[in-house]
Amino acid sequence: MRHLAFAAGIFLAGQALAETPVLKVYTYDSFVSDWGPGPVIEKRFEEVCDCDLQFVGAGDGAALLARLKLEGKRTDADVVLGLDTSLTAQAAETGLFAPHGKTPKVDVPTPYEEAGAWSDPLFLPYDYGYLAFVYDKTKLSEAPKTFEELAASDVKIVIQDPRSSTPGLGLLLWVKAQYGDQAEAMWGTLSDNIVTVTPGWSEAYGLFLEGEADMVLSYTTSPAYHRIAEKDDSKAAAVFEQGNYMQIEVAGKLAGTDQPELADRFLDFMLSDAFQSAIPELNWMYPAVTPKDGLPSGFDAPLISDHAVLIEPAKVPAMRAEALSEWQTALSR
Amino acid sequence: MANRAFKIKPAEGISAAFVAAFVLVPLAAVIWRAGTLGGFSAADWAALRFTVGQALLSASLSVILAVPVAKALARRNFRGRRMLITLLGAPFILPVIVAVLGILAVFGRSGLVNTALDALGLPEISIYGLQGVVLAHVFFNLPLATRMILQGWQAIPGERFRLAASLGMRPRQVSRVLEWPMLRAVVPGAWMVIFVLCLSSFAVALTLGGGPRATTLELGIYQAFRYDFDLGRAAMLAVVQLGLAGGAALVALWVSVPSGFGAGLDRVVRRYEAETVLARVGDGLAIFAAAVFLLIPLGLVILNGIRGLSVMPSQVWEALGVSLLLALCATALTMVLALALARRGEAVGYLGLAISPMVIGTGLFLLVNPVISPMALAFPVTVAVNAVMALPFAVRVIGPEMRALEADWGRLGAVLNIRGWAWLRWVVLLRLRKSLSFAAGLSAALAMGDLGVVALFASPDWATLPLQMYRLMGAYQMQAAAGAGLLLLMSSLFLFWIFDRGGRGDVDV
Numbered sequence: 001m002r003h004l005a006f007a008a009g010i011f012l013a014g015q016a017l018a019e020t021p022v023l024k025v026y027t028y029d030s031f032v033s034d035w036g037p038g039p040v041i042e043k044r045f046e047e048v049c050d051c052d053l054q055f056v057g058a059g060d061g062a063a064l065l066a067r068l069k070l071e072g073k074r075t076d077a078d079v080v081l082g083l084d085t086s087l088t089a090q091a092a093e094t095g096l097f098a099p100h101g102k103t104p105k106v107d108v109p110t111p112y113e114e115a116g117a118w119s120d121p122l123f124l125p126y127d128y129g130y131l132a133f134v135y136d137k138t139k140l141s142e143a144p145k146t147f148e149e150l151a152a153s154d155v156k157i158v159i160q161d162p163r164s165s166t167p168g169l170g171l172l173l174w175v176k177a178q179y180g181d182q183a184e185a186m187w188g189t190l191s192d193n194i195v196t197v198t199p200g201w202s203e204a205y206g207l208f209l210e211g212e213a214d215m216v217l218s219y220t221t222s223p224a225y226h227r228i229a230e231k232d233d234s235k236a237a238a239v240f241e242q243g244n245y246m247q248i249e250v251a252g253k254l255a256g257t258d259q260p261e262l263a264d265r266f267l268d269f270m271l272s273d274a275f276q277s278a279i280p281e282l283n284w285m286y287p288a289v290t291p292k293d294g295l296p297s298g299f300d301a302p303l304i305s306d307h308a309v310l311i312e313p314a315k316v317p318a319m320r321a322e323a324l325s326e327w328q329t330a331l332s333r
Numbered sequence: 334m335a336n337r338a339f340k341i342k343p344a345e346g347i348s349a350a351f352v353a354a355f356v357l358v359p360l361a362a363v364i365w366r367a368g369t370l371g372g373f374s375a376a377d378w379a380a381l382r383f384t385v386g387q388a389l390l391s392a393s394l395s396v397i398l399a400v401p402v403a404k405a406l407a408r409r410n411f412r413g414r415r416m417l418i419t420l421l422g423a424p425f426i427l428p429v430i431v432a433v434l435g436i437l438a439v440f441g442r443s444g445l446v447n448t449a450l451d452a453l454g455l456p457e458i459s460i461y462g463l464q465g466v467v468l469a470h471v472f473f474n475l476p477l478a479t480r481m482i483l484q485g486w487q488a489i490p491g492e493r494f495r496l497a498a499s500l501g502m503r504p505r506q507v508s509r510v511l512e513w514p515m516l517r518a519v520v521p522g523a524w525m526v527i528f529v530l531c532l533s534s535f536a537v538a539l540t541l542g543g544g545p546r547a548t549t550l551e552l553g554i555y556q557a558f559r560y561d562f563d564l565g566r567a568a569m570l571a572v573v574q575l576g577l578a579g580g581a582a583l584v585a586l587w588v589s590v591p592s593g594f595g596a597g598l599d600r601v602v603r604r605y606e607a608e609t610v611l612a613r614v615g616d617g618l619a620i621f622a623a624a625v626f627l628l629i630p631l632g633l634v635i636l637n638g639i640r641g642l643s644v645m646p647s648q649v650w651e652a653l654g655v656s657l658l659l660a661l662c663a664t665a666l667t668m669v670l671a672l673a674l675a676r677r678g679e680a681v682g683y684l685g686l687a688i689s690p691m692v693i694g695t696g697l698f699l700l701v702n703p704v705i706s707p708m709a710l711a712f713p714v715t716v717a718v719n720a721v722m723a724l725p726f727a728v729r730v731i732g733p734e735m736r737a738l739e740a741d742w743g744r745l746g747a748v749l750n751i752r753g754w755a756w757l758r759w760v761v762l763l764r765l766r767k768s769l770s771f772a773a774g775l776s777a778a779l780a781m782g783d784l785g786v787v788a789l790f791a792s793p794d795w796a797t798l799p800l801q802m803y804r805l806m807g808a809y810q811m812q813a814a815a816g817a818g819l820l821l822l823m824s825s826l827f828l829f830w831i832f833d834r835g836g837r838g839d840v841d842v
Binding site: 028029030032033034035036056057059060062063065066069070071072074076090156161163164169191194195196197198199200201202203205206207209210211212213222225229284325327328331332 | 376379430433434437438441442443461535536539540541542543544545546548552555556558559560562646647648695698699702703706707708796800801803804805806807808809810811813814
């Protein structure tokens with residue numbers, strides 16, 4: 001009898017489980033780790049949604065898009081979170097995303113938007129940051145303030161490969177946006193500063209922490225991580241006089257989702273305080289909507305918008321191809 | 334006997350078909366989906382030249398350096414020898430980034446070597462460039478080559494050395510008569526496996542190569558899949574890689590000559606000709622140099638990891654369980670396939686090494702996706718891919734011994750009518766204990782450290798240890814990641830050690 005009750009219990013539990021709607025969100029790997037914002041956000045959303053939120057980690061932003069293209073219309077994803085503006089044109093082209101139909105007010109200082117506005121019909125921003133060369137203040141007393149100063153100095157840097165990493169691609173676009181036809185020449189003068197080029201951010205940052213380079217391509221928010229999480233104030237990010245390249249991370253709803261309402265609710269939740277307040281100290285980026293308590297102390301204020309360099313998403317694909325071949329030529333010499 | 338040699342057994346046929354299908358069908362699926370193969374650009378030619386060049390250098394150096402080390406290990410007995418041989422397996426199974434950080438702690442800009450040079454007022458050396466790529470590949474593969482060649486030495490029956498001694502042969506004559514034929518039989522295969530392994534290197538080549546000069550074909554494949562989503566280009570590069578690996582296999586087959594020492598009675602190997610002072614000093618130096626080169630970076634990895642152990646999140650322990658289970662399942666499958674293919678199917682067994690795991694993974698993804706969510710099959714697919722990827726090493730280790738076994742004991746078996754299970758149980762499992770356990774240990778450790786396919790099929794419910802380690806790194810948790818890396822190293826070594834216990838080569842068997 002007891003066995004029967006047990007079996008019935010399992011059966012009923014299974015039933016209950018089957019009735020809870022599941023929302024699958026594809027994102028990048030670091031988002032879902034225990035140290036990332038994934039677990040906290042999952043808990044907070046599940047408290048209000050009466051659903052099962054599942055994060056699926058799929059490499060980095062670019063790998064995320066590749067995975068989506070592979071799966072095509074049959075994808076299980078309801079929402080994709082973690083593309084950035086250098087990928088959104090390609091993502092839109094797949095036709096897999098549905099318009100979000102929202103007109104949010106955001107605190108993202110996008111250079112090509114009016115203050116507070118966001119006009120992309122498919123993707124909504126959830127955080128942003130700026131690429132910057134990060135260094136150790138105790139080892140490098142005077143950091144370069146322009147690419148020219150960097151190239152003229154004997155400061156050693158480690159960067160990421162634009163063919164396999166999103167910050168690497170960001171740096172490529174940064175140099176191209178700033179130097180145009182002279183970008184290849186700029187890479188030529190930078191080549192003796194580059195210790196090496198790594199496949200991804202993790203390898204580069206690891207190399208920098210091991211003392212292999214004076215500076216590493218990372219984000220202006222990286223020093224805040226060391227300051228807040230490790231009580232270490234020795235790291236700083238070089239703010240360049242002509243601006244730093246901006247990275248805006250976005251999320252979008254899949255057109256083929258079987259949970260359209262839940263996906264909409266998630267996107268609303270994403271811009272609410274419960275989600276946004278988890279961003280600074282877990283994803284180490286600036287929240288797209290400043291939480292009511294403001295930024296944590298130890299976080300530098302974001303750069304002002306005329307200090308941000310960013311190429312409009314639609315122009316990225318063509319520019320990327322040209323910039324990539326210039327980069328390859330200049331650094332292969 | 335003739336019958337036995339030429340009839341293809343069902344197990345052999347099924348295994349060969351499974352492996353070939355598992356590797357070639359996904360490639361075909363990628364080509365089919367792409368509709369066309371991409372063209373070959375000037376940058377691709379540069380990548381091809383670099384890929385082949387570094388692989389040639391890395392494989393040749395690994396094998397050349399492994400010969401004196403294996404020779405020394407084969408004829409010397411000393412305290413800690415068993416442990417040294419087990420530890421020598423470690424670099425091979427380390428996750429790439431962990432090993433690279435270990436190497437940099439020694440040879441990097443602020444590594445031990447440059448710190449010492451700086452203290453002496455000497456100019457610093459740079460590891461970044463072709464030299465760094467080759468150095469890292471030798472670090473990974475010297476131990477593998479050493480183990481394979483050591484096995485060859487141990488397969489020479491002790492009676493032959495006794496006979497050589499009673500004929501009054503000098504060391505050089507022993508080398509010519511006994512050791513040279515063994516090397517002719519073993520070295521080409523070892524060289525080929527390492528060459529093919531280095532062909533598909535990408536993270537090591539890029540990180541230590543110092544920039545886009547060090548672009549390999551595998552990076553091209555990665556880029557084509559992940560950034561350009563140009564399946565045709567990825568397939569074309571994969572076909573080129575397959576061709577290169579096939580070419581290397583043909584060269585190895587052509588150079589290699591079976592040694593044919595015949596059966597022995599497994600007596601103690603006493604190396605009479607090696608009892609000179611000069612030989613002793615030489616062997617000591619070879620072992621010492623190899624140990625220093627391999628164990629110092631490893632020691633630094635361990636030191637760095639110990640500090641991280643206490644800050645590892647619980648996810649890491651769950652991931653350890655997943656990885657252990659995965660490694661055991663993959664090993665079981667590898668061993669079944671390897672036993673079936675070892676006699677005559679070695680060439681099929683190598684296929685798993687010749688095709689980029691990115692291509693296999695993506696192809697499988699394309700095949701599975703129309704039917705069922707790939708995430709649901711993540712575990713079995715990861716097991717199967719790991720099994721097929723470890724197969725080349727297993728058949729390489731088991732193959733030559735299996736054929737020698739057939740040659741030495743096949744006639745006796747035929748006369749006594751020992752076949753099928755009885756042959757497997759009473760002859761193969763007993764006689765090949767050493768190579769079987771080495772192959773199993775290698776497969777388990779390889780599956781433990783693999784990151785390739787699982788990332789593509791990643792499921793929300795579980796992650797492997799290497800994947801978890803990379804996720805930690807991506808979230809600034811370098812210290813915890815170092816801890817996870819150490820855990821991975823220890824558990825891989827443990828698996829390797831457990832399997833390999835029966836097979837660790839001893840002078841006195």
